[in-house]
Amino acid sequence: MSDIQSKPVISMAGVTKSFGLNQVLKGVSLDVAKGQVVAIIGPSGSGKTTLLRCINFLEEYDGGSIKIEGIEVGYKDAVGERRRRSDRDLAKLRGDAAMVFQQFNLFPHLTATQNVMLGLVKSRGKSKSEARQIAHRWLNRVGLSDKFDAMPSQLSGGQQQRVGIARAVAMEPKVLLLDEITSSLDPELVGEVLAVVKELAVEGRTMILVTHEMDFAKEVADRVVFTDQGHIMVDAPPATMFNEQPNDRLRAFLSRFGSFRH
Amino acid sequence: MTIFLQTLPFLLDGLLTTLLVAGSVVLIAIVLGIPAGCALVFGPFWVKVPLRLYADFVRGVPILVLLYFVYYGLPAVQVNLSSMTAAVVALTAFKTAQIIEITRGAFQSIPTGQTDAAKSIGLGLMDRFVQVLAPQAVRRFLPPFINSLVDTVKGSSLVSLLGIVDLMLSLQQVIGRTHVALPLYLMGALMYFSINFPLSVLSRRLEKRFIY
Numbered sequence: 122m123s124d125i126q127s128k129p130v131i132s133m134a135g136v137t138k139s140f141g142l143n144q145v146l147k148g149v150s151l152d153v154a155k156g157q158v159v160a161i162i163g164p165s166g167s168g169k170t171t172l173l174r175c176i177n178f179l180e181e182y183d184g185g186s187i188k189i190e191g192i193e194v195g196y197k198d199a200v201g202e203r204r205r206r207s208d209r210d211l212a213k214l215r216g217d218a219a220m221v222f223q224q225f226n227l228f229p230h231l232t233a234t235q236n237v238m239l240g241l242v243k244s245r246g247k248s249k250s251e252a253r254q255i256a257h258r259w260l261n262r263v264g265l266s267d268k269f270d271a272m273p274s275q276l277s278g279g280q281q282q283r284v285g286i287a288r289a290v291a292m293e294p295k296v297l298l299l300d301e302i303t304s305s306l307d308p309e310l311v312g313e314v315l316a317v318v319k320e321l322a323v324e325g326r327t328m329i330l331v332t333h334e335m336d337f338a339k340e341v342a343d344r345v346v347f348t349d350q351g352h353i354m355v356d357a358p359p360a361t362m363f364n365e366q367p368n369d370r371l372r373a374f375l376s377r378f379g380s381f382r383h
Numbered sequence: 384m385t386i387f388l389q390t391l392p393f394l395l396d397g398l399l400t401t402l403l404v405a406g407s408v409v410l411i412a413i414v415l416g417i418p419a420g421c422a423l424v425f426g427p428f429w430v431k432v433p434l435r436l437y438a439d440f441v442r443g444v445p446i447l448v449l450l451y452f453v454y455y456g457l458p459a460v461q462v463n464l465s466s467m468t469a470a471v472v473a474l475t476a477f478k479t480a481q482i483i484e485i486t487r488g489a490f491q492s493i494p495t496g497q498t499d500a501a502k503s504i505g506l507g508l509m510d511r512f513v514q515v516l517a518p519q520a521v522r523r524f525l526p527p528f529i530n531s532l533v534d535t536v537k538g539s540s541l542v543s544l545l546g547i548v549d550l551m552l553s554l555q556q557v558i559g560r561t562h563v564a565l566p567l568y569l570m571g572a573l574m575y576f577s578i579n580f581p582l583s584v585l586s587r588r589l590e591k592r593f594i595y
Contacts, residue, residue: 177502177503179502179503208507209507211502212502212505212506212507215502215503215504215505216505217505218503219505220499220500220503222496222499224494226494226496226499227500228497228500228501228515228519230519230522239501239504239506239514239515240504243505243506243510243514244504244505244506244507244510245505288500289503289504292504292505298503
């Protein structure tokens with residue numbers, strides 16, 4: 122492993138997060154190297170979405186540390202005591218960890234192109250014409266060259282999600298966060314979205330994805346992480362994870378997905 | 384027929400007063416209510432609490448009580464307002480509370496995923512507000528706001544109780560003199576209706592236009 126690869130893009134150490142009395146993350150540590158694709162699997166309520174949302178500080182983690190290329194995400198140290206970053210600071214950092222959402226969350230009042238342009242203009246400081254070019258290039262890439270001016274309401278779920286991917290990846294984030302991006306799609310639309318993600322993986326983009334698509338995780342991920350009850354229980358290459366199933370809880374979890382039953 | 388022609392100028396004067404009252408109430412209430420509504424959604428705790436209390440309290444009191452409170456009550460603490468000023472103050476206090484509530488609803492009915500998405504592409508607070516939330520809030524604000532306009536025009540008839548000769552009081556005065564009640568009330572009703580019906584139509588149109 123070369124020196125550059127060994128320096129993680131994302132570095133999480135002892136991350137904790139509670140909602141009221143319910144501790145969702147109980148000290149999670151995870152490093153992700155540049156170009157790596159990490160799939161997080163686990164039962165619902167195991168903290169996988171929360172973990173993902175902590176990385177771009179949509180959820181504020183309570184303890185531990187999350188660094189993107191060495192920079193602490195949500196807090197800065199002010200003489201030993203940590204302080205929440207200013208909104209402006211946060212905004213800048215968040216663009217480096219753009220997210221694709223389960224519910225797409227496209228801006229309904231903007232066209233597909235404008236959805237992709239917004240972050241480029243307002244956060245990356247690009248000119249409108251440059252942002253439009255980038256937006257069109259990415260919409261082309263995700264197979265929506267005929268939908269530049271469509272409103273989200275005129276698009277199918279699969280098309281909306283592809284705009285969502287274009288919007289996130291156009292930011293050229295250091296890591297792309299994908300939160301159950303096919304969970305609210307009709308089964309026949311899942312394929313078109315996963316095809317786009319696979320292409321991005323092959324291209325060498327650093328990605329962390331929370332997913333219930335076990336076959337997809339197996340195919341596209343370099344590492345699969347199994348979370349349960351706020352802990353990372355197994356962190357292994359897909360072959361080990363799915364074939365050897367080195368953990369009882371993992372076995373119980375996977376047995377619910379037909380193709381992985383022992 | 385002649386009775387309509389004879390009374391029409393007088394009634395139109397009343398109508399003008401009604402529109403003047405309703406118009407100034409709505410205008411002032413917008414200027415005060417929209418920023419206050421935004422503060423109720425985005426402001427710090429110590430701003431939210433008094434606004435919340437104000438909006439809930441004022442909306443929970445009959446408008447007539449507000450009117451009498453301002454006109455007959457406040458002189459006890461050396462605040463003497465003309466009937467017209469008192470009427471506008473009382474109705475504005477109510478309308479502002481309503482607009483605060485409509486504004487709050489417009490913003491809070493926007494799914495939180497919109498803010499998440501805006502944050503995740505690096506938008507700061509101001510850009511999230513201007514580019515993402517406000518345009519969506521406007522669409523949610525307009526239909527209830529226009530309904531509230533209709534309410535203002537109708538509700539302004541209460542100011543006749545302070546002796547302001549609006550459409551309502553001018554009707555009663557004309558009827559008092561002519562003893563022709565039914566046709567004149569009908570005419571007055573039609574005049575209110577002719578203001579409010581276009582507003583209702585506008586509201587329905589906006590609702591359709593802003594479905595997306």
